[in-house]
Structure formats: structure tokens, C-alpha cells
Amino acid sequence: MRSVRDARVRRRLLRDVDVHEDIVDEVHHHRVVYTVPAVELVLAAAVFYLFLVSSVQVGWLLLVVIAALLGHAGWRALLQFMDVFVVTNMRVFRVTGVLSSKHATTPLSRILDITVDQPFLGLLLGYGHFTFESAAQEQGLRDIRYVPKPLERDLVIQRHVQASGLRGPRPDHHRR
Incomplete structure (x- = not known):
């Protein structure tokens, strides 16, 4: 990129x-703009842990939440990275x-x-x-x-x- x-x-x-x-x-x-995406990555990791210990019935919902968090964090970081x-x-x-x-x-x-x-x-x-x-x-x-x-x-x-x-x-x- x-x-x-x-x-x-x-x-x-x-x-x-x-x-x-x-x-x-x-x-x-400045690197401070990546704070929110980093927090979202940590949240995605925490939700992934919940996914590993949860039942199959709620596992799909947790996967959707993980994908949303990762997608939003990546997009937000990329927007800041491409701003020059x-x-x-x-x-x-x-x-x-x-x-x-x-x-x-x-x-x-x-x-x-x-x-x-x-x-x-x-x-x-x-x-x-x-x-x-x-x-x-x-x-x-x-x-x-x-x-x-x-x-x-x-x-x-x-x-x-x-x-x-x-x-x-x-x-x-x-x-x-």
C-alpha cells in the first residue's frame, strides 16, 4: 500500500x-490516529475468545461481529494511511x-x-x-x-x- x-x-x-x-x-x-483501529482489533480478539468458548448457536453471530470489527478497523486505518x-x-x-x-x-x-x-x-x-x-x-x-x-x-x-x-x-x- x-x-x-x-x-x-x-x-x-x-x-x-x-x-x-x-x-x-x-x-x-501521527500514529495516534491508529488508536481506535487498534482498540477494535483487541475487541475482535476478545470476541474471538468468546467464539471459541461459546455454543454453536451464538458462534455465527460472534463471527459476524469479528468480521465487522476487523473490517471497520482495517478500513479506518487504511483511510488514515492514504491521507497525505x-x-x-x-x-x-x-x-x-x-x-x-x-x-x-x-x-x-x-x-x-x-x-x-x-x-x-x-x-x-x-x-x-x-x-x-x-x-x-x-x-x-x-x-x-x-x-x-x-x-x-x-x-x-x-x-x-x-x-x-x-x-x-x-x-x-x-x-x-
Whole structure:
């Protein structure tokens, strides 16, 4: 699945003769998003134990519950795994979806403000949430949740926007 996810990201990069887009940062969700699927797997294991010690009359129902728990846990984990936020030298974009694909993009020049929210648990575990304010207000890019190392990633974006000259002169240019 990793190769499928990576291919979906690489296909969206601009690779023309005049334009060469490079990935600055590729952001996958923090591992905390897999907590609920992991709990569902533990529940499925507990129900499987009940299946082993139960009568035949209720065994089929327990198998259905196990299948539902495993299916839901797998689907939920796969949705999180396939959700990727990418920062390039030209834009930010997000690719989501499993059976279908949704792609949202905003040029770096349109990003007006980034709010980083780290709840208490996020401070302890090292994740946070981004809220992008942009001129276009792209709904697919407004909220990026469960970003690992959010302060470092915010600095990467801010430095890249500044270095590209999108917010005033480049730091290496000195006026004479």
C-alpha cells in the first residue's frame, strides 16, 4: 500500500521542461490516529475468545461481529494511511481516499496564515493540527489534523515561503 500511496503523490508533481517541482516535506498522520483501529482489533480478539468458548448457536453471530470489527478497523486505518499532506517548493497539496482519490492544492503564495493547535495530549505525544487560512479558502486544505512534529513542520513551511521570496525579499538579498 505504501507504493500506491507514494505513486499517487509523485504523479501530482509538476515535471515539465520549464517547471521542476520538488517535495520539501511529506506529512503522514501521527500514529495516534491508529488508536481506535487498534482498540477494535483487541475487541475482535476478545470476541474471538468468546467464539471459541461459546455454543454453536451464538458462534455465527460472534463471527459476524469479528468480521465487522476487523473490517471497520482495517478500513479506518487504511483511510488514515492514504491521507497525505505534501509541501513542495511551489505549493501545498493533500491527497486522500482509498477507492477513489481526492486532491486539493494551494500555491504557497496564497497561504496567508497557519494556525498550529496542540491539545494537551498532542503536546505529550508530539502531534498537532494545522488550520490554513488562504486567499482561496480551499476546503480540502483548511484543516490538517494529527500532524507529527507540528512546530517543526510549521517552521519548514514558513522558511520555504520566505526563502522563495513570496513574502518580501529573500533573506540572502541585501539592498545596496
